[in-house]
Amino acid sequence: MNDAEIRAVALATLKSIAPEIEEDELRGDHPLRRQVDLDSMDWLNFLLGLHDKLKVEIPEADYAKLVTLDEVVAYLAAKSP
């Protein structure tokens, strides 16, 4: 899967949790949780959704690396089978 495909999966997962988001207004290099109102359970569900769709294991210790959408995509691309 290439970066664009992974980004599309990430956005679809995000939309399933926060249907109100406007993709065009999301900045990939800004902290995601500042732009989208995600509480800690939303965040957990977001990562769980990515795990289910992409079969990527995300240890809790790595959560700190996943701040922006760009970082999430890069992380998943590196770990994606």
Next chain:
Amino acid sequence: MIEFKLPSLGADMDDGRLLEWKVQPGDVVKKGQVVAIVDTSKTAVDVESWQEGTVAELIVVPGEKIPVGTVLATFLEPGEKPGTARPAPRPAGLPTLAAPAGTPSPGTRRMVSPAARKHAQEKGLDIATIAGTGPRGAVTLEDVERQAAIKPSGPAGVPVGKNAEMRRAIAAAMARSKREIPHYYVAESIPMGAALAWLTQENARRPMGERLLPAALLLKAVALALQRFPELNGFFRDGAFQAAAKVHLGVAISMRAGGLIAPALLAAESKPLTQLMQELTDLVKRCRAGSLKSSEISEPTITVTNLGDQGSESVFGVIYPPQVALVGFGRIADRPWAENGGLKLMPAVTASLSADHRVSDGHRGALFLIEVRELLQRPEEFDK
């Protein structure tokens, strides 16, 4: 003959709109079975039956708005034969939906997809007024979108439909609380170093789907502490307090479109952490999708509001009547912490208690928060 009435689903509910029957005349109903879906001012609720029986007559038609206490349907008690009981009183002017037992009539059942219901709620549309084009007349997401395109929404910035109703419901309950309940408040800083260290270790060995959030620990600690403080857990009704036997922990859940609902984690004190976390996840999901059960809405014996990691430092809540207490948790954050004559960094959370002075005093309230603090120093013992 059993009368199945519209239950009150909270202090802020005077009436509801029947959306859909989940049973037909002739169906056998078990205890706890979802019988109907009713729209309250806040959300759609799956209304359960607390009695066993066989559906005799469906009295209220989907789409009808009815006050709390209205007889929605009649059931035959186990062993009772049809026709042996007197007919149930029926509100004047309501058309009947009765069908002979055993012959379910198509068309009386309004099928609505969960996505369609949720979308209609967000758009402030009344699902009963939307024509369904799906299989067997089901209302689909497309039907709702088509209707939403026709119906103009209100002026920008003015809440319409569901949002306005939600605000009215919250206003009514909170105004009643502030009018009737003499609140007192106490707060306590709770060190979370031990709890978070245990959580990190625990989560490292758990599969992703079973990881715990700090919220699960906070909720469990409250539920366990309440067992020793029954004066904070129960209802104040008709001038007297009744303590509850179990801790049905109301969890304040914010809705994405605004407003909040606080459904219950039932018997939270007796559930292992993993189960509590799963039930919390499920509760939040269903709350936002508009498929809560009536027992979850009507039974919370106390409410917890947890602001989470994006929240502010502390919160002092307004008690949800007829409950008598509300526990608030702010954001867990590193703080300078004095311990053993030294100063260090410590993750900590401010826990607060708003409680009803008619039932308890600040001294007991303070002891309760200290109990919560002590419990949170030993999370490994929660499941013992």
